[in-house]
Amino acid sequence: MRRIRVHPDDFDIAAESAALLAACKQAGALASFTGVVRSTSAHPITALYLEHYPGMTEAALARIAAEAESRFALLGCTLIHRIGTLEPGQNIVLVLAAAAHRQPALDATGFLIDFLKTSAPFWKKEIFPDGTSAWVFPRDGDAQAASRW
Amino acid sequence: MPITILYFAWLRERTGTGIEQLVLPQGVSTVADLIVFLRGRDAAHDAAFASPLVRAAVNQVFARPQTPLSPGDEVAFFPPVTGG
Numbered sequence: 392m393r394r395i396r397v398h399p400d401d402f403d404i405a406a407e408s409a410a411l412l413a414a415c416k417q418a419g420a421l422a423s424f425t426g427v428v429r430s431t432s433a434h435p436i437t438a439l440y441l442e443h444y445p446g447m448t449e450a451a452l453a454r455i456a457a458e459a460e461s462r463f464a465l466l467g468c469t470l471i472h473r474i475g476t477l478e479p480g481q482n483i484v485l486v487l488a489a490a491a492h493r494q495p496a497l498d499a500t501g502f503l504i505d506f507l508k509t510s511a512p513f514w515k516k517e518i519f520p521d522g523t524s525a526w527v528f529p530r531d532g533d534a535q536a537a538s539r540w
Numbered sequence: 541m542p543i544t545i546l547y548f549a550w551l552r553e554r555t556g557t558g559i560e561q562l563v564l565p566q567g568v569s570t571v572a573d574l575i576v577f578l579r580g581r582d583a584a585h586d587a588a589f590a591s592p593l594v595r596a597a598v599n600q601v602f603a604r605p606q607t608p609l610s611p612g613d614e615v616a617f618f619p620p621v622t623g624g
Contacts, residue, residue: 426624441623442549444616447600472623484624504624512597512616513623514549526550527622528593 392467392489393460395452397443399475402485407469411487415466418489420496424504425486430479436517440524441474441483444512448472451511455503462540463499465490470503472513502540509537541611545578547588548618554588564611571596572605574615593619 392414394407404425412418430436452470459465469487477483484507488499508529515527542561552558568577575594579586588594596603597616609615 443623444546444548444597444600444618447597447616450600508624509621510602511623512548512618512621514619515622516549526619529620529622533624 393453393456394467394469394471395449395456396471397445397448397452397474398471399473401473401482402471404485407471407485407487411467411469411489415489417491418466418496419491420493421487421489422493422496422500423485423487424500425482426484426504428477428479428481428483435520436479437520438479438518439477439483440516440518441472441477442514442516443472443474447512452507455506455510458506459488459499459502462502463488463490463495464492465495465499468499468503470507472507472511474513476518505533505537505540508533543609543611543613543615545574546614546616548616550619551588551594551617555585564609569608570605571598571603571607571609571615574609575605575617589617591619595620 428439456468467489471485486500486503488496490496516524518524542563545560547555547557565577568574575589579589598607599614
């Protein structure tokens with residue numbers, strides 16, 4: 392069971408969790424990761440703009456999900472990524488992984504978000520309070536996080 | 541059959557182009573060849589591709605400079621991805 396969506400609209404974590412579990416009757420564990428737009432006093436932003444490569448994005452997410460399915464005893468997973476202009480506190484991305492037991496569910500969730508960050512064609516632009524904006528550069532830690540798998 | 545070239549994020553902004561079609565010029569057979577050709581076309585493309593951060597995909601799969609090109613291919617240029 393693989394659910395992959397890319398759209399501007401928000402997602403409902405409880406509803407997505409229930410839908411994945413309903414499709415994975417043998418599951419005893421459901422792990423999740425939610426990425427949220429962050430604005431801090433040291434680095435304030437008023438919005439985050441997310442662009443993607445339609446077509447390649449869905450294909451890349453499907454490849455990442457297939458790799459997770461082959462590495463972990465996954466019963467199902469959900470990948471939802473929002474695009475467009477988002478405000479601080481709003482959801483960006485949801486990863487859900489269902490498995491018989493906690494370890495494959497937790498491991499697959501970490502694997503999925505680490506590879507989504509390094510292998511799916513999304514780009515973020517930060518909009519600042521003074522009206523200027525800047526494209527985000529990848530953090531070295533993102534590649535390191537993906538390389539641990 | 542022309543190739544389709546897509547530009548994303550700051551590559552789109554700096555080149556002033558989101559999508560274009562191009563008949564593969566004589567002697568352009570790889571991604572690296574195409575970048576050399578595009579840089580020679582105008583100052584905006586030359587400046588955009590001067591960055592070492594430019595990445596590419598051919599037919600929606602991440603590509604390398606030596607990845608070969610064929611008529612009809614979809615080639616995309618973009619910065620390192622920053623989703624999630």
